[in-house]
Each structure stands twice: as structure tokens, then as C-alpha cells.
Amino acid sequence: MNFWRTLVDLLLPRHCVVCGAELDSTEKDLCNVCLCRIVPVTWTSATDNPLLRIMWDRHEVDAAGSSFYYNASSDYHKIFIAIKYQGYPKLGERLARLSFPVWNALGLGCGVDYIIPVPLAMQRQLKRGYNQAEWIARGVAASMGIPLCTDVLVRRKSNETQTRKSARQRQENAKNIFLARKGRTDLNGRTVLLVDDVVTTGATISDSIRALREAFPTVRVQIYTLGWAGER
Ligand SMILES: [Zn+2]
Structure with missing residues (x-):
């Protein structure tokens, strides 16, 4: 001790x-x-599960997975508040490092060249001091030995907080907020694993994929989030 x-x-x-x-x-x-x-997500496939299904009518995504269930009324919601707002990003890194190998065994992360955390707007990251998605991505990167790529996908506007918005308002709010910069890492023909802390409507991740595909039409995409608040 x-x-x-x-x-x-x-x-x-x-x-x-x-x-x-x-x-x-x-x-x-x-x-x-x-x-x-903690209640783990027990989906048994990385290529057919509720997270992947909410993306299917928007984008082609090869695989997806999420580690823990929570909902706004459960105490476990506090984990995501702590990770995001209360200065506990290392908790996200640790939980991702512990739980991602389960998904890796189901094929998530296989063939991935880069791990890309969903970025925060620069102004918000400076205020918060960190991007929680980047810490979760670090946990995944450490467990997989795959490099992070943080210089391509950027958030071009600081949209208002999503917390009190309806599903439709969130989707409208998340349109065209991301931009992928060409001339840095060329992602054409590469496979990336997009990482975020939680997913609810999928609007934020959907707009990230739109931005990546506009800049790199042949990029292949997988998705991982630490928390899942949707159907089991
Ligand atoms: Zn406790």
C-alpha cells in the first residue's frame, strides 16, 4: 500500500x-x-447491433460497439458527467482500456489504421482543459497499439450544449459542425475508428462521418463509444 x-x-x-x-x-x-x-453492453456482434443500426440509413459504417449502458436517471450517468465536466477524463481512459478488448475480440478495431476522437470546439476545449473523447480514444489506442489521429477532424463551430435538447433539435444542431482537413494525414483507402464518450441520436458521429467522407471519399469507418443510452 x-x-x-x-x-x-x-x-x-x-x-x-x-x-x-x-x-x-x-x-x-x-x-x-x-x-x-457497471452494466456492460452485451451485444454479441460488431457488425449488427443497435448502434450500427442507427447509422445505417445515414452512412456506410463497417463496425460499431459501445461498452456501458446508462440512462439519465441512473447513478451511472454520473460517470459521464464526471468524465465530461468534472475533471475526470482519466476515468474515461481507464474504462476504455479495460472494456475495449471485449469489442476487439468481436472484430471492432480490426484493420483500423487510425483512431480519431470526436473533437470539441477549440474554445470549449480551452475552457474545459481537455477533450473527454480524446482520453477515451487514448485508452482504446493503448489497448490496441494503434495511433491516434487528432489533426484531421476539427469542429468548426461551438454548438450549444445538447443536454436539454430534444432528439430533433440535437440532429439539427449537429449539422455541418465538423470539417476534415486535407493535406494532413491522407485517409483515403484507410480505416478509422471514430471514438466518442456517448451516443444518443448519433447526430454528432453522423456529421463527423459526413465531414471525413467529403474530404476522403474512400475512407472506411468504424465507431466506438464508451456509453450507450439507447435500446438494449
Ligand atoms: Zn461507488
Whole structure:
């Protein structure tokens, strides 16, 4: 046991982001009870599942997967709030590193050349200090040994927060917000794994794919999100 960690915990107790219980020196941001109770997504195919189906009428996507169920009324929603707004991006990295190998065994990530996190607008990233999707993508990259690509896809406008919008408003709000820059990494003929923290309507990821295909018509796309709030 780390003496200094124990001492710091005594002086400045840390708390579980889900249940609020005091953490011991071996726990990072979730207590072991909450970690064990996370509800995993149990889809058995990377090429036919609810996430892939919400993309089918919009874009050709080769494979998709998501690790954990949550909904707005469950305590596990707090994980995604913590990752996004409360300065716990490393929790996203750790959960992705732990859970992605399950999807990899189902074929997600196979043949992928680059991992691309869905970007934040520059203004929002400067304010928040990090992009939560990039930390989740780092966890995937570490478990797969595939490079991140963060210089191609950019968010050109800072759309308003999606939290209180209806599904239709979210879809309208997410149109034409991304741009893929040519002249950097050439993605034609390559396969990319797009990574985001959560997906609800799929509008944000859909617009990311539109932007990538406008710049690189022959890019192939797979999708991974840490959280899934849709049908089981
Ligand atoms: Zn807990």
C-alpha cells in the first residue's frame, strides 16, 4: 500500500463519482462496488447491433460497439458527467482500456489504421482543459497499439450544449459542425475508428462521418463509444 496515497487520503478524502463513498488508497475514482456494478453492453456482434443500426440509413459504417449502458436517471450517468465536466477524463481512459478488448475480440478495431476522437470546439476545449473523447480514444489506442489521429477532424463551430435538447433539435444542431482537413494525414483507402464518450441520436458521429467522407471519399469507418443510452 502506498503510504503517501494513504496519508493524502486521510487529509483530503476522495469520493466515488457514482455513490459518493469515501475511496480507499487502492481505488482511483470509482469505488470497487460501483466498478463491479457497471452494466456492460452485451451485444454479441460488431457488425449488427443497435448502434450500427442507427447509422445505417445515414452512412456506410463497417463496425460499431459501445461498452456501458446508462440512462439519465441512473447513478451511472454520473460517470459521464464526471468524465465530461468534472475533471475526470482519466476515468474515461481507464474504462476504455479495460472494456475495449471485449469489442476487439468481436472484430471492432480490426484493420483500423487510425483512431480519431470526436473533437470539441477549440474554445470549449480551452475552457474545459481537455477533450473527454480524446482520453477515451487514448485508452482504446493503448489497448490496441494503434495511433491516434487528432489533426484531421476539427469542429468548426461551438454548438450549444445538447443536454436539454430534444432528439430533433440535437440532429439539427449537429449539422455541418465538423470539417476534415486535407493535406494532413491522407485517409483515403484507410480505416478509422471514430471514438466518442456517448451516443444518443448519433447526430454528432453522423456529421463527423459526413465531414471525413467529403474530404476522403474512400475512407472506411468504424465507431466506438464508451456509453450507450439507447435500446438494449
Ligand atoms: Zn461507488
